[in-house]
Amino acid sequence: MIEISHLGKKFGDAEAVINLNLNLVPGEILGFLGPNGAGKSTTMKMLTGFMNPSSGHVKIFGHDVMSDRIEAQKLIGYLPEGAPAYEEMTTQSYLGFIAEVRGFSGLEKKKRVEEVIVKMSLDKVVHQKIETLSKGFKRRVGLAQAIIHDPIVLILDEPTDGLDPNQKHQVRSLIKSLSKEKIVVISTHILEEVTAVCNRVIIISEGKLLSDCSPHELEKKSAFYGAVSIEFHVDVDLNAVSDALISLSEVDKVQVADGLLTVYPVATAKLYTVLYNFFHQNGMFESKKPTAMYLEKGKLDDVFRQITQGDAA
Amino acid sequence: MNHLFIVTKRELSSYFVTQLAYVFILMFLILSGVFTFYIGDLYERGQADLRPFFGFHPWLYLFLVPAISMRLWSEERKSGTIELLMTLPMTRSSIVLGKFLAAWLFTGLALTLTFPLWITVNYLGNPDNGTILASYIGSWFMAGGFIAVGSCMSALSKSQVIAFILSAVVCLLFIMAGFPMVLDIFEAWVPLRVLDGIASLSFLSHFQAISKGVLSLGDILYFISVIAAFLLATVVVVELKQAN
Structure with missing residues (x-):
């Protein structure tokens, strides 16, 4: 050794x-x-x-x-x-x-x-x-x-x-x-x-x-860890979707960008299943037609910066 | 012992892979020829010996040997291979000695290749070949002294130019130590014993005896101790550089 x-x-x-x-x-x-x-x-x-x-x-x-x-x-x-x-x-x-x-x-x-x-x-x-x-x-x-x-x-x-x-x-x-x-x-x-x-x-x-x-x-350690990103066509009104999601107890915050929602979980919530079921139950797969939905892995770049510079990621 | 051989072999072969070996040998042969025939008046003297040839060796070595020795360590430091070499499981002394031996054997080869001069004087007359052999051996040991000084200077700096200048200057001091112009400076205020000490450090006074064909054990021992002292200093410098 x-x-x-x-x-x-x-x-x-x-x-x-x-x-x-x-x-x-x-x-x-x-x-x-x-x-x-x-x-x-x-x-x-x-x-x-x-x-x-x-x-x-x-x-x-x-x-x-x-x-x-x-x-x-x-x-x-x-x-x-x-x-x-x-x-x-x-x-x-x-x-x-x-x-x-x-x-x-x-x-x-x-x-x-x-x-x-x-x-x-x-x-x-x-x-x-x-x-x-x-x-x-x-x-x-x-x-x-x-x-x-x-x-x-x-x-x-x-x-x-x-x-x-x-x-x-x-x-x-x-x-x-x-x-x-x-x-x-x-x-x-x-x-x-x-x-x-x-x-x-x-x-x-x-x-x-x-x-x-x-x-x-x-x-x-990355804030991204366990987050779920959902992609939509650009013409979908994401703010409405965002408002609906934020009301869920498992969701900590929602970030809105061009055709992309990133949903952050609270603590150890299994967000992907929660969101999938939510979309399914509310018929949002049909009405909003998301093109992709995936679980984020932690971003090491963020963690690296966070640790070496003391910045919040 | 085995590592010593491996390091020497690698160093020596690198002289020949790069053009260094050929340029050096060529220059050494041309310059020793010029010195011997034109400045040393080999023919005009009417004596069949090689004293003019050997007489110029200290001056020839003064700028040719640092050209060989300057790369011993500076180049390794510059290219970063020093890190490779020093992390291989070998003792520092086998590396220092191996590098020295390679350079020394190489100058030995250059010296050997001046044999046509020896043939010439034998053709022209009946020289004392014992004297000539003694001078060759003495000259080789003196070259060893120059290389050891150069090795130590090269270990001090990353720059080959600085290593060259440092070795040339230190070697010049060693040559000049026996000269009246240096000794005169000290003569007035230094006790005679110290003056003798300074003079006895001179490459020249030791070599002059040798070039006349007197190969005394004392002179050879002198060059061996110069070599030993400067190689030891090289090991120390290499170790010190490692700490920083």
């Missing part, structure tokens, strides 16, 4: 990370959210032994990253921000170099390199210099070097940044396909990524841990 206790980092007077406490167990895929400059990358640099903390400790399966750095680093696969690589090398020689450093030689080295080339679909660029590769390929080379030794801890700093939707999908599938015994930490500011791959989310801002829960729980 990863134990982070009282972790702090100061740059001069500026505090980048303040008293961070966190335990991660195998099987957890942690989404590390926060605005730019929140301290995400700094934390990852400290987890991987690149940067020394100003205070506190990080232990990777019992190995302190400061006092027992090399043993800790053997367990970690790391993709630094921007996926830096020795650009003058070819994909193959670069991955070969990483494999050698990771202690593989001969046939085992060859096998490991071939495996990650297949896994990350790099076969077309094996003999190409990394400097000539597109951003997507570079990112995949970076991921390939991170997983070449099948690490039990995988730390990925913005793994899908700059990738197109297909490539993002591929990277996410890869992360999800990793064995259940691993700990994966992904930093990102793409919120959809969190719901797509993570089973735990933390939000930090200005170096402080602000939220720690599952993506589902995070969605629940």
Whole structure:
């Protein structure tokens, strides 16, 4: 497991990370959210032994990253921000170099390199210099070097940044396909990524841990969570519908926009069923002819803003 | 030990993948030729030896070696690969030493490729080949001193230009330490023992003995300690940079 206790980092007077406490167990895929400059990358640099903390400790399966750095680093696969690589090398020689450093030689080295080339679909660029590769390929080379030794801890700093939707999908599938015994930490500011791959989310801002829960729980914090949107043709008088709905005890408030009603529930009301029955009983499906009716999921963007800026969503 | 070899191999091959290796070797050969024949008057001296050739080495290294060493760390820092390198399970010292060895072996190769000069003097006369071999070894160790200084300076800065200038200046100080113009400044107010100390730090005074063919253990030990001291300093600088 990863134990982070009282972790702090100061740059001069500026505090980048303040008293961070966190335990991660195998099987957890942690989404590390926060605005730019929140301290995400700094934390990852400290987890991987690149940067020394100003205070506190990080232990990777019992190995302190400061006092027992090399043993800790053997367990970690790391993709630094921007996926830096020795650009003058070819994909193959670069991955070969990483494999050698990771202690593989001969046939085992060859096998490991071939495996990650297949896994990350790099076969077309094996003999190409990394400097000539597109951003997507570079990112995949970076991921390939991170997983070449099948690490039990995988730390990925913005793994899908700059990738197109297909490539993002591929990277996410890869992360999800990793064995259940691993700990994966992904930093990102793409919120959809969190719901797509993570089973735990933390939000930090200005170096402080602000939220720690599952993506589902995070969605629940959104005012949108459990709301129902109903679409109508533009010529329907929505104010009348709105007035009718607001009288329901399960409805908290109704928002009216062009051809769209958004109905917010009180507390834990199951609004969709309530509204469906109401429309059905009052013949409104025939009279108002709604074109669509659907349950809203929480909007992570709102929750994110709410938590990191303290604004009401 | 194994990591040392892996790092050295990667660094060394990167010299050849980029054009750096070829440009450096070509320049080294051209300049050492120019120095030896035109400025050093190899022919006119009428002696079959390579003293003019070796005599210019400190000056040749002064600006060619920083050109090699400036990239050792600055480039890693600039491109971000330092983060990759430092998070791989290797000791800092094997990385520092591996990078140094790559650069040192590379200058050794450049030095070896000056062998046509050796053939020339052997064709022209009967030089003392033992002296020439001793000078080659001495020159290589001096190059090692320059590289170690350059490695430390490169670790200090993200900018290769700054690394180049810093190493050239520090190396110049090491060369000049034995010169009258530097020693004269100190002569008036510094005790003789200190003056000797400053003079003994000079690359030049140690190398001059070597270039005359006197390969004393003391001179080689001097260059080895310069190398060791600056590589140790490099490890310290790398560790300190990590804290920030």
